[in-house]
Amino acid sequence: MPEENSTTTRPRDAALNSGLGRVLLLVYGIFALSASARALVQISTHFSEAPLAYLLSAVAGLVYIAATAGLARGGVRGRMIALVSCSIELVGVLVVGTLSVVDAVAFPDDTVWSHFGSGYGYVPLVLPFVGLWWIWNHRPA
Amino acid sequence: MNGPLSVATIVAALILAAWYLLRTALDRAPSRFDLLASVALSALVTVLVVVAVIGLFGSSRPHDTATFVGYLFTTIAFAPTAIVLARMEPTRWGSLILGVGALVLPVLVLRLQQIASVPLA
Numbered sequence: 141m142p143e144e145n146s147t148t149t150r151p152r153d154a155a156l157n158s159g160l161g162r163v164l165l166l167v168y169g170i171f172a173l174s175a176s177a178r179a180l181v182q183i184s185t186h187f188s189e190a191p192l193a194y195l196l197s198a199v200a201g202l203v204y205i206a207a208t209a210g211l212a213r214g215g216v217r218g219r220m221i222a223l224v225s226c227s228i229e230l231v232g233v234l235v236v237g238t239l240s241v242v243d244a245v246a247f248p249d250d251t252v253w254s255h256f257g258s259g260y261g262y263v264p265l266v267l268p269f270v271g272l273w274w275i276w277n278h279r280p281a
Numbered sequence: 282m283n284g285p286l287s288v289a290t291i292v293a294a295l296i297l298a299a300w301y302l303l304r305t306a307l308d309r310a311p312s313r314f315d316l317l318a319s320v321a322l323s324a325l326v327t328v329l330v331v332v333a334v335i336g337l338f339g340s341s342r343p344h345d346t347a348t349f350v351g352y353l354f355t356t357i358a359f360a361p362t363a364i365v366l367a368r369m370e371p372t373r374w375g376s377l378i379l380g381v382g383a384l385v386l387p388v389l390v391l392r393l394q395q396i397a398s399v400p401l402a
Contacts, residue, residue: 159374166366166381173355181348261388 153278154214161211164274168208171267174260175252176201196236197251203228207271219275226271233257233264286332287394290325291387297322301380304373311367311375319367319379323360326386330357333393344399352396356389 155161179197187194203225210222237256250259257264297318304315330353343349363382367375 159370159372160377162366162370163374163377163381166363166378170381170385177351181351185347 151213151215151218153280154218155211155274157214161274164270165208165212167263168204168211168267168271171252171260171264172201172204172208175204178252193251193254196232196253200229200232200252203232211271211274214278219278222271223275226268226275229264230268230272233268237265284332286325286329287390290322290329291390293322293325294383294386294390298380298383301376301383304376305380308373309376310371310373311379315376315379316364316367319360319364319382322383322386323364326360327357329390333397336397342401343397344401345396346401349393349396352389352393356386356393359386359389 150157155165175197179194179201182190182194182197206221207225207229210218210220210225212218213221233253233256236251236253240250240254252260252264256262300318301311301315304311333349333353337346337350360382363378367378367382369375370378
């Protein structure tokens with residue numbers, strides 16, 4: 141990429157540096173936006189109906205924002221942020237996905253992670269794997 | 282919200298998405314035609330959103346008006362954002378950005394239809 145020479149201050153593993161990384165950031169950004177917006181609406185309008193599910197929505201939104209920022213920045217700190225948030229995502233989608241199937245009473249209203257993200261075309265299930273693959277693929281030599 | 286305009290938008294977006302994914306697979310950067318096609322899709326979406334906004338002032342407002350308006354903002358901004366980002370990325374990945382945009386738009390339109398189908402009592 142032509143601009144790579146001019147971005148000497150940006151770590152080489154920053155997702156912003158490559159085209160595929162930018163597409164990944166776009167998808168992560170869409171989920172950061174949709175998960176946070178959903179949580180904001182749920183918490184501000186009918187929080188008492190299902191506090192656990194709505195707090196979980198908010199956590200999911202924050203985790204997506206952190207993952208987007210971490211992947212975009214790269215470097216030691218960005219990698220650590222991305223690694224932690226992608227891992228939380230993976231555990232979150234698996235645990236919440238399983239619980240929402242097994243114990244529907246605890247999750248009366250949906251979050252991004254309910255039913256393994258079926259309401260979002262299962263993208264929330266795939267996304268942490270892609271993020272972790274990106275971190276693994278760009279590990280320091 | 283459930284009229285032929287929505288169906289046309291969804292079909293057009295899906296056809297364009299297939300085209301952009303093909304362009305990505307063939308390692309092609311977005312051409313002038315590709316960008317103009319996305320502009321045309323944006324125009325179609327703008328008409329859809331304007332019709333929906335006019336509907337908000339009519340008799341049947343959706344029960345969840347705040348969410349509906351939020352989705353309207355997202356929907357109208359989505360394709361233009363994808364076009365700007367794709368122009369910044371003149372590689373095959375620019376085509377994929379347009380493809381992702383064209384794939385998300387039908388989802389947004391479907392969500393708008395879902396929200397609109399629960400009218401304010």
